[in-house]
Structure formats: C-alpha cells, structure tokens
Amino acid sequence: MTGIKAQIEKLREELRQHEYQYYVLDAPLITDAEYDALLSELVKLEKDYPEFLSMDSPTQRVGGKAMEGLSPVRHRMPLLSLDNAFSWADLLDFDRRIRKIGQPFDYMAELKIDGVSIALVYENGSLVNAATRGDGVVGEDVTLNVRTIRNIPLKLKSDLPRLEVRGEIYLPKNEFVRLNQEREEREERIFANPRNAAAGSLRQLNPGVTAQRSLAAFIYDILYLEGQEIHTQEEALEFLQKQGLPVNNAARCCRNIEEVYEFCRYFEEQRHSLPYDIDGVVIKLNLISPRQQLGQTAKSPRWAVAYKFAAEEKETRLLDIELNVGRTGIIAPTAIMEPVSLAGTTVSRASLHNFDLIKEKDIRIGDLVLLHKAGDIIPEIIKPVIEKRSGKEKEIPVPEVCPACNSRALRIEGEVAYRCDNINCPAQLKESLIFFASRNAMDIDGLGPAVIEQLVEKGLVLNLADLYDLDIDKLTGLERMGVKSAKNLLNAIENSKTRPLHRLVTALGIRHIGAKTARLLTREINNIDELGQLSIEQLTAIPEIGPKMAASLVNFFAEENNLATLERLKEAGVNTQETETAPAKQPLAGRNFVLTGTLKGMTRQEAAEKIEALGGKTSSSVSQKTDYLLLGADPGSKYDKAVQLGVAILEEDEFLKMLREISDDNGTEGV
Template identity: 55%
Template structure:
C-alpha cells in the first residue's frame, strides 16, 4: 500500500473509531459490537506501525497509554481553579440566594448540577486539539497528567470545531469499574481502595499511563474556564455548547427560576442518589447568567455566584477505645479519639479529632463510651455525641496533661485561647510538624517528601530543621526504606527545584504564626526580599492592607528571634531563593500612569483581556482592584453586559471606561 492510500484509510478509521467511541462512552448508545471496534483499532495500529509519520496526537490509538513518566511536570493554570463555598442546610442556601439577589436584583435563574465525587481537572485545547490536561493542585499550580487523561475515552482528543480554550471537569471512577478493580486487587493480594474517589485519584496520578488506561475512568465536563469570545450568554448555554463539541456533560442538571425550585431539585436528586452509577457528595448551584456572574465576582477563595450544597453526613455508632494526644507545629495539643473501626461515608474510620479539652467536657466524652460518629462535609471524622444510656460504669474520665507528651515541657493556656500549648521551641514534635508543613504543596511543594519520609529522616537524626533538607545527599536518601534509585533522584531534583520558589512559598513554609498563604504573598509583593521584611517595623506592616495587629506582631517577633535569623542565613547560603518572583507591586508614587493610586472596579464581560490579566495590569501600574462600587471607587471599567455595578457607578458619578480605554492605558 502506498502512503497516499494509507493516509486516506487512516483518516477513515479515525472518523469511524471516534464516532463509535463517542456513541459508546458519551451517548451510551453503541451502534457496533465491541469486536468490530477492536478490529478497526487493530487495523489502525498496523497502519501506524507501517507508516509512523501518519500517527497523530489525536489518533484513537493514543488512548491506550503512552510512555511511563519519571515525574509529573508542574502546570500554571491560566485561570485559577477556585474551590466553592459550602452550604449544609436550607438556611445556608437561602442566605446564598439573598446575597445574590441583593447584588444583581431578583431576576435570577440558577443551574443545579450534581457534585461528582472525583478529581477536578482542566483540559486545554488548541485549534480543537487536546494538548494538555492538569490536576487542580493548589488552584494556581497543578500537575501535567495529559497522557493519563488521554486514556479516558469520553474525553475528545479533537473537537468538532477548531476552538482554543480550557474546560474544567471531574474525572471519576464509575461504581462498576471500582468494584471490578477491587476484586482484581484482592485476587492479587493487594489492599483494596477505600472508595471510588480514592481509586480515581490514585489512577489519574499513575506515572505509567498504561495502568490508568486499565482503570476505566470517566469524566463529566462542567464549565469553560474563560468564556471570552465563545459567544454564549448563560452557563446553561455553555454546557449545551460543550455537548455539541463532543464533551460528556451530566444530564441530571436542571434550570431553576427560584431558590424554591432549587430546594425541590435537591430533594429529588437526594432520593435518587443511590440509583446513580457513580458517587456524588452534593449539589452545585450556579447563577446561570454570565453577566450576573461577572457582576458578583469572586472572594479570595471562591466565586460568589456558585455554592456547593453538601449532603447531610452519615452517622454511625462505634466504641471510643482511647484518647491520644498530638502536638502540632504551633505547639497546640490536640486530643484524638481512637475508635473501634467503623465504615462511614465509604471509608473505614479509626480516628477522629476531639479538638480541645472544652469540647470533651461539653460532650461529656469518656474513654469506653459508645459514640455517634460522622464525617463533617463527608471528609473529616468527628464525634457527634455520646450515647449515655449505653454506659456500663466502666468508662473512664479523661484529663488533659499538664506537660507536653513529646518534650515534657509545662503546657500553658494563652489568654483568649481554648487550646493548651507547648511553648518550647525545641519540642521535637513541633519541629517535625514544621518540617512536614515546609515541604507541603502550598509551601515549598517538594514532591516525594511526604509525611512518612520526613518522619523517617527526622527520627534517624538526618534532619533537624528545614535547612537540613537542602543538605541531603543521594547516599543518605537511597538507604531509606522504599527509596530506590529513581525515587531518590526524583526527590533530589524536587529539592533542588524548590530552591527557586518565589519568596511567598518560603514565607508560608516557615510557619510564621497567623501568616497564611494569602498573607505570605501580600508580604512578599510588598517587601520583595526577605531582608526587607526582616527590617520591617510593626507600623510599616500594619499600614499594609490585609495585615492586622496580630499578624504584624507575629512577623516582627518571628524575625527578631536570633535562631530564625541564623536559619534564614543558612537557607540563603544553601541557594534557597529569598526574593519575590511574581508581578511587581508598583507603589502609586512611583508610577506615572493615570491608574496610579486609583481604586478600580471591573464589571461585565471583557473580550481582549481575562479578568486576571486586567487586574494584574492595573496593579502593575499602581492601581488597586476591588469587587464592589462605593464612594471610594475612582474608576469602573465596564465590559459587555455590565449590570448593577455600572448603574451604581453612574448614580455616584464615578468615571467609567470601556475595555478599549483600559487596554490602551495598560499598553502605553
């Protein structure tokens, strides 16, 4: 066969196999038997072996699993993958509805969707071709899992239109696939997965895509990340468009004209939850109008136009066998209930946090009690109450200790706090927990340095502080349990890469009291180097928006400590970056832009810029972007379909620009 004939046959096979795949995995309406699909696939494989140059990235043969990876590469999300705020009851949902209507008026429609219990992923397409898939990660940075996602047959490798955009979805394992997988694992004397979500997460992060291909994962796509230029006005229209393009969306979604209809839909879905072929852990409610979504905007963590209703937690009875104590990285002593193993919401629970002594007294918890346990938000086990009537008289009172269980130092209760705290800076438990925090995803993000490895290194005396992590050698690591040559090399590479992190990750990793990830970024932007931050006075810190008295005091106290000063010097000498690498924060007095010192509100749909690009551009010129219009607002930039914010700006005689005027200012 000549190349031209082979090309024609390959194209025909692509079309046939893609059609059959779509009918089977998306429409659930197969038109040919599996044997015919397999025959055509083998025919295509042989042609591609004979003519390798005809194998394309969107070929159906690419779904069987590519080359084994050594590690996952990091991916910066172009649009952040934010989490949703939670609602746990009808009152929470009505409060959400009230906030929405106060912001955009009473003419609001909602879309109700199932909250699939899986793993959030993003899929990027260029000119209709699937080019990259990533995990959510910390919402800003995820991991490249493109090859594993290609094995999910309901993900189109080429769209029906040549669009360039990013979509979001939930990869999951259907219940039948989960049951088959666990049967196989038991046959092979392997530990079964606890639930489909854990199985899906473990499968999607396999370094060998061939393993992921055997796990029979599926996906529901639920949104387009950046709708600029797509030409839809409502979220429901975007979902319809995704279907037209070849994506699998969830058919259980509903449009509702009021919160009453939303509540009715939730009750109906809860009744049929057990009959679904996949697990769900709640319902997502979204404002349908994209213009209203723009109007409502975002908080630092989640959109104001959507909320996740979490199903009431399953409650079960079990025996409380003992109460153990743990010491956190800030010295807080936390009691933990040791339970007789019991199945709750799909997993076996043996431990549950009791938070503090006051809670134990309030609930009258004794060792040996029969207790009711649930998972808060279907995730965190907690003791709900004690079944006092089942007491036998053999139960034992529990008292918190007076000294630290890890270092024997006397415990203190700081004024205004409930918790007991160990204030010994040399407490080994605090140091170990601090090390675990330092390497975590939101901090220095060192892959391969999990809790088990850190604990082993610490117990064996190989690391005493975070600087020691950067002194680890191949000879030391390769001797550790379960550390082969490849995992050792990958870990050393990850440690080396972490040296280049921007300052905010280091600040968060150091575990300064009251300084979370967001505050760490604010401090890094403001002071740019750790030396500048070390010199900062309490007054300079308080002058920064979002930095309060407690945080300012904590930062000053932390950097005044000689041991901390020595640690920072060590980290610098070991090559750890101590400078901010993100967009520079230009002070108003240093900018000659019209936007310098201005408080700006963005509203409506922008066509030339994403919302993040516009925000970063304004801040780079010394301006400040806020979410609501008030008398202190200097400028409103109104995109297409701007609503109540534009109206309020006009009422207050605030200057209004269109996007073109902003674009011109940003590109001077």
Template identity: 50%
Template sequence: MDLQTAETKIEELRNLLNQYGYEYYVLDNPSVPDAEYDRLMQELLMLEEQFPELKSPDSPTVRVGGAILDMFEKVEHRIPMLSLGNAFNEQDLRDFDRRVRQAVGDQVSYVCELKIDGLAVSLRYEDGLFIQGATRGDGTIGEDITANLKTIKSIPLRLKEAVSIEVRGEAFMPKRSFEALNEVRKERGEEQFANPRNAAAGSLRQLDPKIAASRRLDVFLYGIGNPEAIRAVSHSGGLDYLDHLGFKTNKERRKSKTIDEVIEFVHGWVEKRPHLPYEIDGIVIKVDSLAQQDELGTTAKSPRWAIAYKFPAEEVVTTLLDIELSVGRTGVITPTAILTPVKVAGTTVQRASLHNEDLIREKDIKIGDQVVVKKAGDIIPEVVNVLAEQRTGAEIDFHMPTDCPECESELVRLDGEVALRCINPKCPAQIREGLIHFVSRDAMNIDGLGEKVISQLFAEKLIGDVADIYKLTREQLLALERMGEKSVSNLLAAIEASKNNSLEKLLFGLGIRHVGAKAAKTLAIEFGSMEKLAAASKEDLIAINEIGNKMADSIVSFFEQEEAGELIQELITAGVNMDYKGAKPVSAADSDSIFAGKTVVLTGKLEVLTRNEAKEKIEALGGNVAGSVSKKTHLVIAGADAGSKLAKAQELGIEVWDEEKLLEELNK
C-alpha cells in the first residue's frame, strides 16, 4: 500500500472508530458489535505502525496508552477550580435559596445534578483538539495527566466544532470496573482499593498510561471553565452545548424553579442512589443564569451560586475487636477502633476513629461491643454509638495508658485539652509524623517522598530530622526496596527543587504548633526572612492581624529552643531558602499606584499574564481583585473572549482596559 492510499484508509478508519466509540461510550447505544470495533482498531494500529508519519494526536489508538512518563508537570488553571460549600439537610438548602434570592431577586431557577464520586479534572481544547488535561490539585495548581485522560474513551480527542474551550468534569471508576480491578489485585496478593474514588485517583496518577487504559475509567462533564468563549447565557444551555460538541454529560439532571422542587429531586435520589452503575455522594445545585452567577460571585474558596447537598451517612452494625493507639505529629495519642470488616457507603471499613478518651467514656465503648458505624461526610469512618443491650458480659473496659506506646515517656493532659499527649521531643512517632508533614503538598511539596518512603528511610536511620532529607545520597536511596535509577533521580531533583520554596512553605513544614498554612504566609510576608521572625518578640507577633496570644507564645517558644536554631542552621547550610519570595502586598494608604484602593475584575483570556499573576501584581500595588462585576467595581480588565462580565461593566459605565493597558500601568 502506498502512502496516499494508506492516508485515505487511516482517515476512514479513524472516522468510523470515533463514531462507533461515541455511540458506545457516550450515547450508550452501539451500532456495531464489539468484535467489529476491535477488528477496525487492530487494522488502524497496524497501518499506523507501518506509516508512523501518518499518526495523529487525536487518533483512537492513543487510548491504549503511550510511553511511560518521568513525572507529572504542574499546571496552573487559567480559571481556578473552586470547591463547593456543603449542605447536610433541608434547612441548609433553604438557607442557600434565601441568600441567592436576597442577592438577585426571585426570578431564579436551579439546575440539579448528581454529584459523582470521583476525581475533578479540567480538559483544554484548542481549535477542537484535546491538548491538555489536569487534576484539580489545590484549585489553582494541578497536575498534567493528559496522557492518562486520553485513555478514557468517553473523552473526545477532537470535538465536533473547532472551538477553543476549557471544560470541567469528574473522572470516575464505574462499579463494575472497580470490582473487576479489586478481584485482579486480590488474585495477585496486592492491596485492594478502598473505594472507586481512590481507585480512579490512583489510576489517573500512574506514570504509565497503559495502567490507566486497563482500568476502564469513565467521565461526566459538568461545566465550562470559560463560558464566555461560547457566549453561553445559562448553565443548562452550556451543558446542552457540551452534548452537541460530543462530550458525555450526566442526563440525570433537572431544572427546578423552586427550592421545593430541588428538595424533591434530592429526596428521590437518596432512594435511587444504590441502583446507579457508579457512585454518587450527593446532589449539586447551581443557579442556572450565568449573569446571576456573576452577580453572586465567589468567596475565596467556593462560588456563592452553587452548593453540594451531601447524602446522609449510611449506618451499619459491626463488632469492635480492639482499640489501637497512634502517636501524632504533635504528640497527641489517638485511639482507633479495630472492627470486624463491614461494608459502609460502598466500601469495606475495618478501622474507625474514636478521637479521644473522653469520647470513649461518654459513649461507654468496650472492646467486644456491637457498635454502629457510619462515614462522616461519606468519607471518614466513625463509631456513632454502642448497642449496650446486646452485651454478653464478655466485653472488656478500655483504659488509656499512662505511658507513650511508642517511646514509653509519661503522657500528660495539658490545661484545657481533652487529649493525652506525649511531650518527649525525641519520640520516634512524632519525628516520623513530622517528617511526613514536612514533605507534604502544602509544606515543602517533595514529590516521590510519601509516607511509605519516609517511614522506610526513618526505619533505616537514614533520616532523623528534616535537615537529613537534604543529606540523602543516590547510593543510600538506590539501596532501598523498589527504588530504581529513574525514581531516585526524580526524587533527588524534587528535593533539590524544594530548596527554592518561599519561606511560608518552610514555616508550615516545620510544624510549629498552631501555625497553619495561612498563618505561615502571613508571617512570611510580615517578616520577610526566617532571621527576622526568629528574633521577633511576642509583642511584635500579636501586633499582626490574625496572630493571637496562643500562636505568638508557640512561635516564641519554638525559636527559643536550642534544637530549633541548630535545625535551621543545618537547613541554611543545605541551601534551603529562608526568605519570602512573593510580592509583598501594599496597603491602599501606602501605595501611590493607580490600583490603590480600587476593586478590579479580570475577565476573558489574557495572553501575557496568567489570571493569578495579574491578580498578585494588582494586589501587590494595593488593589483588590474581585470575582464579579458590581456597582462597587472601579475597573475591569478584559482579555480575549470576554463575555458577560464585560457586558455588565459596559452597562454600568465602568472603566474597561485591555491587557496592553494593564501591562503599561504595571510597568510604570
């Protein structure tokens, strides 16, 4: 076969396979038998192997998985992927409805959708071609999992129109795929996945796309990240347009004009939920009008125009076999119930938190009891109560120890606390948990250095504190189980990269009591360097907004310890950055910038800056960046494809700049 004939045949096969795949995976209405689809796929694979120059990125053959990746690249979301606020009962839904109507009036309709229990993803298309897919991550930064997402056959590689669009959805593992995967893992003697959500997330974070391809994942798209790109006016209209483009959306959705209709929809799915072929954990309710969504705006974490109703937790009865104790990073001793394995909300539960000794006493929990277990928020197993009437007399009272189960130091209960605590700073369990915290995503974010590797390094006495992480050698790491050349190289590169983190990441990673991620950022901005923070007095600290007496005492105590000074010096010697690297915000009173004291809204696609970069620069000059246009808005920055926000700004007579004007002012 010559090249021209092959090109014609390959194009014909691709079109057929794309159409058959759409019918099977999106419409659930196949027009040909599986054997015919498989025959055509094999023919296409052979032709592409014979004529590799004719292979294209949207060929159906990419779904079988490509080359193994070295690591996942970070992706900054052009539009942040916000999380949703939660409702747990009917009153929460009515309160949400009241807030919405107070803000935008009574002419409101809602769209109710099933809340798929999976992994949130963002898909980006340029001129109709799928070019990038990413995890939600922290909402601002995710991971590039394009190669794995291409293996999901319900994700179109080329759209039916040549549009540039970013869509959001939920990748998930159907119940049948989950059961089949766990059966295979059981036969191999491998640990089984706890639930389909974990299995889906684990599958999409594999560096080998062939593994993702083998796990038969699926996806439902639930929204458009940049609705102004298609000039949509409603959420429901946007979903209909996604259907038109060839995306798979969930058809079990309903438009409701009143909150009573919403509540009826919710109650109906509480009953029907177990019969679905996939897991759901609630119902998402969204204001339908995009103009009203803009008017309602967002908080720092979630949109005011949407809420997620969480289903009531399923409760089951099982036997409490034993109570184990664990020592946390701050020395708190936490009791955990060991249970006869039982299915709760779709997953097998063998352990449940008991929180502290007071809870055990309050609920009169004994070893051997029949107990009621549920999953709080459908996630964390907990013991609800005891069936005391079923006791036989063989049950055993549980008493908290007087000594630490890890280091045998005497346990104490600090004033005002219910928890028992080990206060030995050299307790191995606390050191190990502190190391795990130090490398976590919100702290130093060292990829490849997870809990298992840290525990292994600690057990082998290769690390004893966080400074030792920066002394690890290639030879030491290669000697560990399951650590090959590539994984060691990636890990050493991640450790080296973490040295350049801004000060707030290090501060949070050090685990100073009461200092969370937000407080660490505040301290880093205020003091600018570790040296200045270490020299700060309690009075200096409490003078800062957000820093109270308890946190100030904890910070001063930390830096007064000789060991803390020695540790920081070791980190400095290793080359770890000790300074704040971000732009320090300027108050409106102190800034002579044109942005000082002004409320600015960004809309549309910026070409030079990312949305986050523009936001940081404006706020650093004393401005305030808001998510929606209102009468209080002073200025709108409009990029390409700006939609309803631009229209509203023009309607209200608000000043509008393009990106060129923005850059001109920022560079003055």
C-alpha cells in the first residue's frame, strides 16, 4: 500500500508541474495526449484505491454537483477598493502624500486586470476556500467554481500552514469572443465585456458551467502569511510565483513617480495587444513597513492608487444596415459606418446582433453613433447620439424576406432572431449539405466538406436533392476525385436512399429537431407527408414535443422551397416512410446513459440508438441522474465526474453482454 500511495503522489506532483508549465508559464513540456494519459492513470489508481483520494488532486478539477446557493464568507480583513488617478497631476498628488512620511520611496506598478476580485485561502499548501470580494467585508463562497480554473493551483509548491491571497479572475479575450459567438448562436443575451462574462461564470451555481468557460487568474497580493515575513511588494510577487501561483510578469519596480507615469503611458498604448483586458495600472508603495503609518480610509488604502485609462469611444455616422444570413439561418444586421480609428484599428462595421437590440437602443440609419470595442476586440455601438439628430434619420425595418434567397423571414414566438427556413438557401447550403451527409443523418461516406465546397462552387449541387442527380462524369471533374472514389461516393449516395425516416428528418436540419426528437416523432408518425400536415396542437399532443419544436416543424413544412425539395427526394427514391418500430418491451426505460471515449465494435451514435431503441435515454453530460457511463478508449472528463459521483461504469464488453441478456430475456432480437 505504501508503494501505491507513493506512486499516486508522484503522479500528482508530475501533473501539477505540467499544469503550471501549461497554464501559468505557457511553456508545455508534454503533449495534451501525454498529459491525458497521465491523468487517466491517476484517475484509475484513485478509483482502485479511494482511501488515497485527496481534494487537491488534479483529478478533482471537474465541475461537481450544482450548488443550491452561494454561501456568505467573512474575510479575515476588509478587501478594500482603490482611489483613482486619471492624469499626471493626480499621480503627482499621490506621490506628494507618500513623501510626507519621509524620503522618496520605490513604487510597484502592476497592470490593473479588468476582471473579478477573488480571495483564496490555502491551508497546509492546499486550496480550502475561495470567495468573491462582495462588499469588502463579506463575500460569496465560490470554491467549487474556482477549483475548475486551470491556472489556479489546488496545491502550492510548499506546505505552508496558512496563506491567504488576493487576485483577479478574468476571461481571456479570445475566450470572450468564442463564448459570445456560442451564446449568439443559441440566441442567448451576449456578454457586454469580458469582466461581465467572468463575473457571470464565477457565480454559476453549477461548477460544470464554470469549467467550460476557460477562466484564468492573476494573483497580486498576500493578505495573510503564517510563519514568514515579506518586506516588499516585489518580494511578495516573487514569493507567490515560487509557490506556483499565477503572477502577471509585466509588473515593474519604479524608482520614482516619473517612471510610474512612463509605465502607465506605455501600457495605455499597448493594452490592445494583450490577450486579456486591462483598464489601468495599480501603483503600490513597494516597501510594506510604512504602509501602516500611511493608513487607510473607510474604502481604500492611502499607500496605493489606480491609474485609470481613458475609455476609448468615438463618434461616427451610421450609413446603412447590411443583412447577412448565418449558417443556422439567422438573419443578422450589421452596421455600415464611416471608417473611424478605434483601439488601434480602423473600424467601419459592427454587429447589431438582432432587431430587438436595434429597437431597444433606437438606432437609426443616418445617426451619429457612439462606438467602442467590447473587450478591446469587438466593435459595438453603445448608443445613438440623439441630441445631434437632424430629423432625416430612418428607422430600421425588420426583414420580411431572406436577403440571400428571398424566402420569407420568420420569427418564432419567444425567440429574438429572424431566420430563413429554406434548407437550400445559398447562405446555408454548404452547412446544410455537410449536416445532411453526416454520420448521424444520412451517413454518406466520402461526402465531406472539401467535396461539398467544390460541388457548390461549381454549381453541381444547388439543392439537397441535387446530390441524387450526380453521376460519374460530374464527380470525376472535381479535384482529387478519381473514378474509384467517384464510384464509391455514388454507391454511398445510393445507399443513403434506404435510411429510415427518422434519419431523413434529422438530416433536414429542422430547428430544435435533433436525432432523438426525430426518432420519437417517426415512431408516432410513420411518413413524411403526414408529419408535414400536423398542426401545432397535434404535434404538442405527442409526448416530449414542446411548443418551440412544434412551431419549428410547422414553419419548415410551410416553406414552399422545402416542400419542393422533399418531392424531389421522393422522386429520387429516398425513403420517406418509417420502417423501424419501437420494441413492445422497453427494458431500459427510466435508465439514463452517458457515453465517453471511442468504442471498438460500434460508433457512439450506434450505441446511443441501441439504448434509445430499448427505452433508455442518453445525455451529453454526467449528473446525479446518470445511471451508467458507457466507457470507451481514451475517455474524457466525463469519466472523472462519473467516478466522483459514483456512477456505474460500463465497459464496452459489459454493455454488449447487457444487450445480449436483454435480447435473450425479452425477445428484442436485432436491437
């Protein structure tokens, strides 16, 4: 047992070092696959020897059980805010106040990260508590969420009896862009800036959500250190870094206030090139001993000040609105403006996101608008300058037709977006074809993005049904498409005609209708024509079909272009009747499965279909409602969470045995 424990500790230490190299130093020593292999080895050992499991283990970074609420935490000492300086004159005043207590002092100049303040507590080197600043006296316990932040160590380099530190949690700019793009695609309200996104992510009641947000942190202050003395801020930052905590390396020790101002001016110009948001520079008296003499006000210390950068906002003229259709059919308005220099680049376009936002801000064509860059990246119109209107400005109408194909523009009740429902819309066609041919849909092997790109660009496929008109001559005219490859693709297209109806319904890419819903629908309605004739009321009478799903289906079948495509698919011989029926017995009813890793004998989609055919349900994430985790090779974090929650683990052989036993007992042959 001693040998096993030593092996576990060695693995943990190795993984911690690799986390530090990757997330703090940005200098990885091994590949992601090698890291995952080490982590999987540790997960297995901790599973086999749970008596050695420790909360500071690298395996414990997964988002755990959702919290009912955030508990209050009283800070050891108040977490004060800072007075602001906006000019050289303000910095001189600060310097004069410091000089009143004696000789000139050194200052530490540190970048003011635009994020969320956090206090961390380590006991015996392990992270035991994390709390927001709150009102400075009482914050909120966000320990479970902070444990998911990869560059915050769960274990320090030294087993210090107690260390309390303060830092800033932030969202990197590239992650802010990714997160907002995802939220816009899901028609959720986008975050105004990275700071708001970080705050919202940190205060999630479900740590699993926080884990997906790629937050990071910089630690900048020691609040309490047991058993050691630190004499300067520069020494404090070096100490924190030696403990494996992330420290911003731009910090500089300045001999006088002139050097401080030089530092401020430099980063005011360079801030747009940084991968994170800053809104100023924090200046602190470097020597710690005189700080007590300088004291503090009720809100802020007298030995530190924040030099705030001026917000970069410009006025420009809104010339026009351009409508663009995204890959999911959303019609998005883009502002066309007189070019203006802003945050280091020339800006002439800005997304207006949706027409509700245009109405809410009362933006009109011809307006002078106030412009800034959200997160120093995304051009955004803050508001129109209403007092400068001439009366000639024009209101922006909502779209009635798709700008790409002239089909009607729709808006489903409860959604903010207008969209085009034509599956052959030129703006969506390539994405529609990729999805139509995908494994979970019509499963046309060989019809990948590169081939689809050529088919559309050469005008060979302008409609989904055109796929079934392709021949050997058309295909061999494509780059890297020989006779053998063309024949194989034609065979795959021909084979797709026999897919069951639920695959076709999935392949059509109808809004809100995924593979599970398509299977459920076609068990109740066994041909495409009947499905297209149902009303919203009739559809919502089907179990698990909600109003949004029903409205989406009705709108899809009301679009003439879609009906014409379905007729052509039928003429080409594509199956439009459901041939699969649900087995009379549902032995897996009420059981919830999650799948992870690569299976040997089948795809995960095929395994999911077998589970659902027997009445079971599949989900993409592990929770306390999960009954089984079906485990393949090279599993991801789902396995770690399943172990943590005590979910039953089924390896592929065990799963196949379960299916055989069900088949023998219930006569569900062929499932």
